[in-house]
Amino acid sequence: MTTPHPDDPKVARAAAAVLAAADSFEGAPASPEVLAAAGARGYFTPGEDERIRVRYRSFLAGRAALLEALASMEESCGSKENQWLERLPSFVVALAAATVLLRGARETIETALTSRLLRKKLDEADPCRGIPRKTFTLIYRAATRPRRLLQFHDALALYRAHHDEIHAGAGTGRYGELVDRLDGWIAAIPPLSGSKIFSDRVRYRWFSFRRRHHSAWKRAVFGVFEDAGCRIADLRQPGHRPGPKKVTAELREAALKLARPGDVFITRHDDALSNLFLPGFWPHAAFHVGSEAQRREMGIELPAEAGDPACFLEAKKDGVRFRPAGETLAVDRFVILRPPLEPAAIAGALERAARHAGKLYDFVFDFRKSDRLVCTEVVYRAYHGEGGLEFRLIESGGRLCLPAEALIDQALEQGFRIVATANLGGGGLLTGAAAETALHGARAGL
DSSP: OOOOOTTOHHHHHHHHHHHHHHHHOOSSSSOHHHHHHHHHHTSOOHHHHHHHHHHHHHHHHHHHHHHHHHHHHHHHHOSSHHHHHHTHHHHHHHHHHHHHHHHHHHHHHHHHTTOHHHHHHHHSOBGGGTBOTTHHHHHHHHHTOHHHHHHHHHHHHHHHHTHHHHHHTOOSHHHHHHHHHHHHHHHTSOOOOHHHHHHHHHHHHHHHHHHHHHHHHHHHHHHHHHHHHHHHHHOBOTTOOOOOOSSOHHHHHHHHHHOOTTOEEEEEOTTBGGGGGSSSSOOEEEEEOOOHHHHHHHTOOOOGGGOTTEEEEEEETTEEEEEEHHHHTOSSEEEEEEOSOOHHHHHHHHHHHHTTTTOEEOTTOOTTOSSEEOHHHHHHHHHTTGGGOOOOOEEETTEEEOOHHHHHHHHHHTTOEEEEEESOTTOSEEEHHHHHHHHHHHHHTO
16 A cells, blocks of 8 residues: 655645635634523524524535545545554544544534524524535534544544654645644544543433424424414305405506515405414515516526516415415405615515525424524515614514514514505505505504
């Protein structure tokens, strides 16, 4: 077996990958201040959620690069101590990759174990960023495997035994830079002992046991809510016969001529059985993304699914999808609200909302999670934190959420303008002061 030189291309490439990945680890996914604030309110705001996911995605990308470098070096240097000595440069790069992996995993784990909200957030799926479910649990399990930790312990002992030889032959280049930094990376990891390895594994087993049983309970509960939600969504109130919706094609087209990208449509089916279970007159919301021509004028690019004739992003029982106006506005009444934001801020909200397209509907109405969304949550996650706008979640039915009625209240408090109403106050399409009077009258039951 030929001993690779430190400047061997394969060793140099792997060393460069380890250095880059080490620099991409930005520390814990959330600061103590953010975790404390979220714990006090019971959830992460959309802005906090976004920052956590960006940092976590960076961590996962670096982790993937480290695993690839580790696998390539392990293949080169084998798995036994005598093989490690024969191919020291490959061994050193593999040790560096393992060290950075363990350091990053432990920092993430220790931070997450202080916050149940963060643990649940890191285990959520994020289809937009290609993150599957349970990544935190998988990382926790991998970082506490006794066999791998004992092998890492042996590798550290070998490195220390040949420390001077390794540093003397490091040379320059990426491999030399990696060797120079390796001692610092190792020092950042608490000493490994048999008792520490055992206690960490026991702690993971307890975490896994509790998570599995909680997840099983949640799946059962979610199944009940999903089944009930689907059934209720299709039911009509007694005494209401099926018939054409009150919003006609002409009224719909007239409203779309007034609407702009970023407007919020609050809608109502007069005969929907679900109205009986939701607070207030208005039960549903849809996010207007406009036509391709309107978005092009604003310099906004959305996914292909948002192309004409789709002009709404709406969460219904089949998920969060771009939908044409003929589907979204097949209703009896609606109101159009316009945010008090500049075009650049609205463009940012549109692009942020589009990231949620394709997600499932959340029949449990849990606004603390973002892997499944309900109708008003699309608006909430698009606009919260944009241009100073802030929406407060309220407790309804034992859950923190934002019902459509509360969304209207908070939107109007923050300067949203009533653009138009449909089939309220005895009129078809009303605008201006007439629309404001009609909306307030409908909500007051007049």
